[in-house]
Amino acid sequence: MNQDKNKSVLMIDIKQIHHVAYRCKDAKETVAFYQEVLNMDFLVAIAEDRVPSTKAPDPYMHVFLDAGQGNILAFFELPNSPEMDRDRNTPEWCQHIAFEVADMAALESAKIELEARGIEVVGITDHGIIKSIYFFDPNGHRLELTCRTGTEKQLQQLAEVAPLMIEEWSKTKRAPKHAAWLHEQEFKDL
Structure with missing residues (x-):
């Protein structure tokens, strides 16, 4: 499949993700967590007795x-x-929401702040082109804070091998090694 050829034919023109929605156990607790821990503004609340799309x-x-x-x-x-x-068939590390912070100093500061609040944090994990920390919200959703550390050359290299990697993966279901350099440091002691 030629992606460039298909892009010119498609009429749908996505501008950005408007919103991503998840379920929560308690709306008030969830809003408080995201306001107090991640400094997000609470924008809108909508409540109905019927689902508008399905009735x-x-x-x-x-x-x-x-x-x-x-x-x-x-x-x-x-x-x-x-x-x-x-979903018990999906590992809890897999499904997550990732938020970008400005830089490494902001990531390190966020880790300290989260841990001071008693939130267990995994990382800082080096992904070669980004560094990340991971933790859970009160609903059990895994969250990631990340900052970009990669160079333009690294990003270009990843873009070039992406089609090769997806083809190899689709045939073998084994991790292609084209971008193994991303996690060499993380796995060097294993």
Whole structure:
């Protein structure tokens, strides 16, 4: 499939992600966490007794938070649904929300602040082109704070090998080694 050829034919023109929505256990607690811990502004709350798209009778509270630069993070509290859980067939590290911070100093400061609040933090993890820390919100959603550390040359190299890697992966289901340099430091002692 030629991606460049297909892009010229498509009429859909995405500008950005408007919002990403997740479920929460308690809307008020969730808003407080994102306001107090991640300094997000609480933008909007919408509540209905019926779901507008399906017309199903299912009361909900839908809250929206400002994740910066036009990015919106939203949550639904669903009191009449079974208690929320996660997909047990997906490792908890896999599904996460990543937020970018300005630089390494901001990442280090965030780690110190989170730990001072009693939040368990994993990392700082070096991903070659970014460095990240990981922690969980009160709903069990894994969060990542990351800062960019890669060079333009590294990003270009990754873009060049991406098609080769996806092709190899689709045939072998084994990790192609084209970008193994990203995590060499993280795995050197294993």
